[in-house]
Amino acid sequence: MALLTAFASSLSAFAQSTDSASDKVLRIGYQKAGLLAVLKAQGSLERKLTPLGYSVKWFEFPAGPQLFEALNANSVDFGYTGAPPPVFAQAGAVRFVYVGAEPAGNGNEALFVKPDSPLRTLADLKGKRIALQKGSSSHYLLLEVLRRANLRYEDIHPVYLPPADARAAFENGDVDAWIVWDPYYAAAQQALKVRTLADYSTGESVHNFYEATRNFAQQHPDLVGAILGQLRSTGLWVNEHPAETAALLAPKLGLDQALVEKWVRRVPYNTTAVTDDIVSGQQKVADAFYGAHLIPQKITVKDNVWQNREVTASLAAK
Structure with missing residues (x-):
């Protein structure tokens, strides 16, 4: 794993200061594209978690590797990336787990x-x-x-x-x-x-992933389940309402609405548990990076997959 950036360090200090005011703050790392940005724009996650006594802090990252630097620094609890960032993170001994998956589009x-x-x-x-x-x-x-x-x-x-x-x-x-x-x-x-x-x-596209720090997932499985459940229901709504989603996101992200709608329509949202087939696909990604000498050691993806029967059953039933 690369050395932590100054940004990650400052974010860690800020996150620790917010934690001192409340021990029930959920810190989420998101990117411009992805369902987490939709949840943030809607305020739907806050509405779901407020009855549980949680507030939400949002931190935007330009790409997955920077988000993983924050996860490694314990500056965020939960995030979303493409397939390679967790491969590099696992090879760098970052303590995280895969908690959910999202299909990637073919043309985005x-x-x-x-x-x-x-x-x-x-x-x-x-x-x-x-x-x-x-x-x-x-x-x-x-x-x-x-x-x-x-x-x-x-x-x-x-x-x-x-x-x-x-x-x-x-x-x-x-x-x-x-x-x-x-x-x-x-x-x-x-x-x-x-x-x-x-x-x-x-060719064969890969999955994107939701990740959490290992401690967070172990200590708050109910919270992880609530987040994934909200992501799933929101994703199904987005699939049916791409124009409305673009109208919601565009002013929040400072992007042209037609541009936002274009990329929203290119992704088939469907939040799922990390199944054996998904793990197998992700292992191919990891093996490809090892074969290209881009990570220092061969890794076993399954070692970093979060196991929770209740959450898995809940996602399958929705």
């Missing part, structure tokens, strides 16, 4: 180039500079892209940048391609008219 993450780029095929990526957030969901898509092109990781030049910096590098021509998820991908499609070279539409 992609590798793309400028419209006038000479790159036309995946094979053209050889020797090129590709911007991405290290350890993010895009990192695994990059591995998949290289596999399809019969290229090795050493055949390209990864440029590790968070999304905002990656966009600047892409626009300035400092990189040849950019691989990222929504809303950054949808924004690039809208503003830059980018040309997509690869996404998950021609």
Whole structure:
């Protein structure tokens, strides 16, 4: 695991100060895309947890690796990321557990180039500079892209940048391609008219995950169940009301409503327990990173999966 950033340290200090005022504060790490952002905009989680005596503190992160730094620092209790961040975290001995899963869309993450780029095929990526957030969901898509092109990781030049910096590098021509998820991908499609070279539409997509610190899940299984239950019901509502969801999120996130609706429609929300099949899929992700020498040791995903029969049964019954 990378050294904790100054942001994570300051967040930890802030979180500890809030805990001193109340020992029933739920601290959630979220990203612009995802159901947690919808829950925050709705206030639905607060309404569900207030009768239990809990308040909610929300902390936004640009990507999963930064969120995991906060989990590692015990600055947040619960969060949501793509598939690779927990792989890197487990390899770095972070004390967390997978508590729930969410299917990923096939078209809400992609590798793309400028419209006038000479790159036309995946094979053209050889020797090129590709911007991405290290350890993010895009990192695994990059591995998949290289596999399809019969290229090795050493055949390209990864440029590790968070999304905002990656966009600047892409626009300035400092990189040849950019691989990222929504809303950054949808924004690039809208503003830059980018040309997509690869996404998950021609391959097997992976799951996204809800994670919690191990202590939090062990000490508050009822709370974890309540959060996952709210996520599931909200996700089913979002699937039926993408336009209303976009109207709700856009002003909260400071994004164009049409842009938000575009990425909301690209994801099939369905919060579930972490089943054996999902664990098997996530193990493939972990093995791919180990095989590419991007994590220092082989890990067993199942070791970090939270087991709670009541919560699993509740999610299956909804």
